[in-house]
Amino acid sequence: MAAGLKSKSKTKSKVLLLRSVAAVILLSFVLAVGFLMIILSCALYQNWLPLLVALIFVLAPLPNAIFSHCGADDFAGSYENSSGPVDLGRFITAMIVVTGFALPIVLAHSAVITPGSCAMSIIGGGLVYGTILTYSQAFKQEDSEYD
Amino acid sequence: MSSPGRTPQAIEIQVEVEVEEERDFACSPKPNTSHASLPQPSPSATASTHQWPAPNTMSLPRSNYDPRRVCLNPFPEFTLGKHRRTVGVYLAGALFALAQWTFLDAAILSKHAKAPWGEPDTPAPVHVTFVDWIPGICSLLGFLVVNLIDKDRIRGDEGFGDSRAVWRARLFLFIGFALMAGGLAGSITVLILKYILNEYPEQFTYYGYANVSQNVALMLSAIVLWIAQSGSSEYEYNLTL
Numbered sequence: 357m358a359a360g361l362k363s364k365s366k367t368k369s370k371v372l373l374l375r376s377v378a379a380v381i382l383l384s385f386v387l388a389v390g391f392l393m394i395i396l397s398c399a400l401y402q403n404w405l406p407l408l409v410a411l412i413f414v415l416a417p418l419p420n421a422i423f424s425h426c427g428a429d430d431f432a433g434s435y436e437n438s439s440g441p442v443d444l445g446r447f448i449t450a451m452i453v454v455t456g457f458a459l460p461i462v463l464a465h466s467a468v469i470t471p472g473s474c475a476m477s478i479i480g481g482g483l484v485y486g487t488i489l490t491y492s493q494a495f496k497q498e499d500s501e502y503d
Numbered sequence: 504m505s506s507p508g509r510t511p512q513a514i515e516i517q518v519e520v521e522v523e524e525e526r527d528f529a530c531s532p533k534p535n536t537s538h539a540s541l542p543q544p545s546p547s548a549t550a551s552t553h554q555w556p557a558p559n560t561m562s563l564p565r566s567n568y569d570p571r572r573v574c575l576n577p578f579p580e581f582t583l584g585k586h587r588r589t590v591g592v593y594l595a596g597a598l599f600a601l602a603q604w605t606f607l608d609a610a611i612l613s614k615h616a617k618a619p620w621g622e623p624d625t626p627a628p629v630h631v632t633f634v635d636w637i638p639g640i641c642s643l644l645g646f647l648v649v650n651l652i653d654k655d656r657i658r659g660d661e662g663f664g665d666s667r668a669v670w671r672a673r674l675f676l677f678i679g680f681a682l683m684a685g686g687l688a689g690s691i692t693v694l695i696l697k698y699i700l701n702e703y704p705e706q707f708t709y710y711g712y713a714n715v716s717q718n719v720a721l722m723l724s725a726i727v728l729w730i731a732q733s734g735s736s737e738y739e740y741n742l743t744l
Contacts, residue, residue, distance in 0.1 A: 450596025458604035
């Protein structure tokens, strides 16, 4: 009985591992496609300004990650970890994300880059940021499962 | 609103020597100080029925004359649940960045705009100068001032000791909101005086409209951030009671 339970849990963990590996491979594929789009948007039009979009979107989760360790008190904020530094991190993250979408639009509006380059860099940036978001969310869920 | 009022109650004194006070101590936050501030009559001096005039009629509901109500937000509760604060802060950050980028778009466009549409030889009649930047700077300063103030100080609850701190916090809150409103009014002034009255083509009046939308978005951002942060403390306040 105990052996059967153990083997069952083993197969379950194996399935979980396979699923997570598949998810990681898929996410890395999407990330590569996103970077490809951004680099293509630069290289096709001989204008390397949209590469800034990649930098911005990579930097976007950074304030959230830094400030999330500041305010979270295990006893006080059980409903929602809400304190000044955490809010500041979220505020800056939202600012950076909007900056990443707005920069190509502004550059295209003043004819520094072409509209095609703008669209490609926005799609690429969205893919990169979506990958980062999904990856962190998946990790968070796995953590909570082991609790 | 479940916050207790601090208004003095009517005190009835009978002809007899015994003094009867009607004052609910559970409701008033500082019973000792209000006790000391009211002039207490000596029982022998009053021979007739004496009644202090209440400053407001008691028939009104309590929240209508609570003097602190000015600074409590009268906005309705949203049903975003426990993620309300998070969503509000993200939304405020997005609005803030949107405001700045709207104006920067106009500034970059002005830098790169060489000529009106269709006639490439004539130079652009107007550019974004420092005058256009002033309302945005005012709004930004107001935004910082409003958000640097501790919300609990403005509510003026007990526990902070210094009563003048509340007064100063409200003064700075007023200055912050006045700066933001001044920025908005200034942007509209710039739009009208610099762009509309000179009858520039639509390509150039866009600078003025971008300026106005920058200030409107900044104000919206401040309001959203205020609601998000004060709503949560309200929630905790209700929990502790």
